[in-house]
Amino acid sequence: MPEIARANANASRAFFVRMLTRDISVEDCILDLIDNSVDAAWRKLGKKRLGLQSGPNFSKAMIDVKFDEKGFTITDNGGGMSLEVAKAYAFTFGRTDVAREEEAEFSIGVYGIGLKRAIFKLGEKIDINSTYKVGTKRSSFVVPIDVPTWVKGQSKDWDFPIKSAADLENDGLKITVTKLTDPAKARLGDGDFEPLLIDTIARDYALHLHHGLTIKVNGHKVRGEVFKLLSGGDFEPLNDSYVEKIGEDEVHVEIAAGYAFPPPESNDPTEKTEREEKSGWYVACNGRVVMAADKSMLSVWGDDFPAWHPQYTGFYGIMIFSSDNTELLPLTTTKRSIDLSSVVYRRARPKMKPPTRAWIDYTNARKNEVAAAEQRESLAKQTSIFSMTHSAKVTLPALKRSGPRETSIQFRVALDRVKNLARAMGDTTLSNRDVGQKAFDYAYNDMVDEE
Ligand SMILES: Nc1ncnc2c1ncn2[C@@H]1O[C@H](COP(=O)(O)OP(=O)(O)OP(=O)(O)O)[C@@H](O)[C@H]1O
Ligand SMILES: [Mg+2]
Known part of the structure; x- marks a missing residue:
């Protein structure tokens, strides 16, 4: 035309x-x-x-x-x-x-x-x-x-x-x-x-x-931030690396992950602590951190994983991509996020999952075994991420139950009936909880054969 x-x-x-x-x-x-x-x-x-x-x-x-x-x-x-x-x-x-x-x-x-x-x-x-x-x-x-x-x-x-x-x-x-x-x-x-x-x-x-x-x-x-991860005893942070070949070029990928802070006592999502803010996944390209403390699907959270929860505070992971062909790195133009279309990043991302999963499982087990967990944690040393030894996977303590499993019972009854029962037990000053506990023990002793 x-x-x-x-x-x-x-x-x-x-x-x-x-x-x-x-x-x-x-x-x-x-x-x-x-x-x-x-x-x-x-x-x-x-x-x-x-x-x-x-x-x-x-x-x-x-x-x-x-x-x-x-x-x-x-x-x-x-x-x-x-x-x-x-x-x-x-x-x-x-x-x-x-x-x-x-x-x-x-x-x-x-x-x-x-x-x-x-x-x-x-x-x-x-x-x-x-x-x-x-x-x-x-x-x-x-x-x-x-x-x-x-x-x-x-x-x-x-x-x-x-x-x-x-x-x-x-x-x-x-x-x-x-x-x-x-x-x-x-x-x-x-x-x-x-x-x-x-x-x-x-x-x-x-x-x-x-x-x-x-x-x-x-x-x-400016003093550079130095993360310290628990290492020794039953703890070993992940610290591994591999080389990705893209045509003639190479991208070196280093990955480290572990346990930086003890989990918070409260899991209230409205209480954002500084430690929670620093927890999550980090990505660096030729040394420059471009994604920090990520708690989103840009790393692993909420994908086929649980979404971030304050319970996971303490988790720290970093992936460092290095290449003399910077175009291969998952950088955005503002150097403030990840280019999800990057081949190197797409291939590396699944490697974030095992250490994250290990941490999720540990914090779940830890909820019932706080004292045992704290004891194990006290035996490990805080090691700077700049001086870790090589380890192909993250190791965390296997928390075994020390006593029988416990659960709690909650139910609602008319207040009058609680007072009446307390009176029948001979002590009107008993708390609702104590009345419940005594009633349970009474029924248990009567109906369950302990022999
Ligand atoms: N402080 C500096 N010292 C020496 N050369 C510099 C300096 N700042 C910029 N330059 C030169 O100017 C060029 C353009 O910089 P510019 O920041 O615009 O682009 P870039 O760094 O190449 O890429 P990007 O947009 O990803 O930052 C650089 O590639 C470098 O050659
Ligand atoms: Mg520049």
């Missing part, structure tokens, strides 16, 4: 910026920038997988985040981006094929969108400074971005100016937001935000922090 005209499908810059930043939180944008700084540090350290017990030594890497209600900066010493990288792909929306090839290494970044989305979400006026080395020669540039002006630009080419700049103190990247967007101002100006961000960083970069990375938030050095 002959073509008679062409319909315009170009996106306006304003629409693009709005859509790009719509579904991501200010917090996740900051993490996106941290991801880039981690990747820069990792690139310098070479192709090394990051696992619970081994990984690159990040101890020289430093990421410094500072903010208040007026502005935001992130500075790293990851060696910066070269002018070539800035020109060719750091500012393109979506990774180019060149970038894909260049980045064939363990990294968190994969989509080519994080940096742009973060700066548009956080700022209206932003400077991106880079100081990098070619051979021994240090060079620097700055990319100043004025978003309202850029959005009004009419040219078809979407580009940003690159200008010469003074050297930064360390070779690395520094992003300075001098004018925040309204959502960023509201979030960063909120006094609760700083501790919340610190907790999220402690959890989501726990592996990198354990392997020496320094992240500071407004001067506070």
Whole structure:
């Protein structure tokens, strides 16, 4: 058929910026920038997988985040981006094929969108400074971005100016937001935000922090979260790994699961404890935790399993997917959930079931045998997830009943009849429960032959 005209499908810059930043939180944008700084540090350290017990030594890497209600900066010493990288792909929306090839290494970044989305979400006026080395020669540039002006630009080419700049103190990247967007101002100006961000960083970069990375938030050095699982005695956490081959590529999968906290005394679903909030399944991709404390069908709960219940508090499991082809990992673009269509994840997910099932069964048995369970638990030691020994399955105590099985009886009778019976028993002060117990014993002795 002959073509008679062409319909315009170009996106306006304003629409693009709005859509790009719509579904991501200010917090996740900051993490996106941290991801880039981690990747820069990792690139310098070479192709090394990051696992619970081994990984690159990040101890020289430093990421410094500072903010208040007026502005935001992130500075790293990851060696910066070269002018070539800035020109060719750091500012393109979506990774180019060149970038894909260049980045064939363990990294968190994969989509080519994080940096742009973060700066548009956080700022209206932003400077991106880079100081990098070619051979021994240090060079620097700055990319100043004025978003309202850029959005009004009419040219078809979407580009940003690159200008010469003074050297930064360390070779690395520094992003300075001098004018925040309204959502960023509201979030960063909120006094609760700083501790919340610190907790999220402690959890989501726990592996990198354990392997020496320094992240500071407004001067506070973040301590990585370290889960401890019961080990020894009748307890052994699961700690296993395998390699999944996808064509030419490999994905290394590490899985650990066990018992992190004693179950709560109350199973009241309205009483959410911090321990319950931390319990559940975690997933990390190239070290970065992208799903934390999951209690949904994204892991196993409520699928062909029981739905999450406070009774299961204490269960902790983590799956760590690592590959130098990050595209194979089950990451979403916001790095905040799991891509359920990922082949590697679909194959790995059933492996979450046996340790979860073991824990469900243990907590059910434990309800009737609390004292015996506590005694066994006291014999085990809390072991950091970073220093567990290999074990292909989770081991939990088999709780054997110590006495005869017990049950409780509840029934309702007229109050007058209870009082009358208490009087006949010779003690009107007896509680309803005691009257019931005595009546049961009386009938039992009379009617059941104990011989
Ligand atoms: N702190 C940094 N130091 C050095 N290079 C950086 C830094 N931040 C970004 N870059 C460069 O800019 C590129 C684009 O970053 P961007 O976050 O947009 O995409 P990505 O990290 O490749 O993928 P994703 O969208 O998954 O984050 C990176 O691939 C990297 O080459
Ligand atoms: Mg990125």
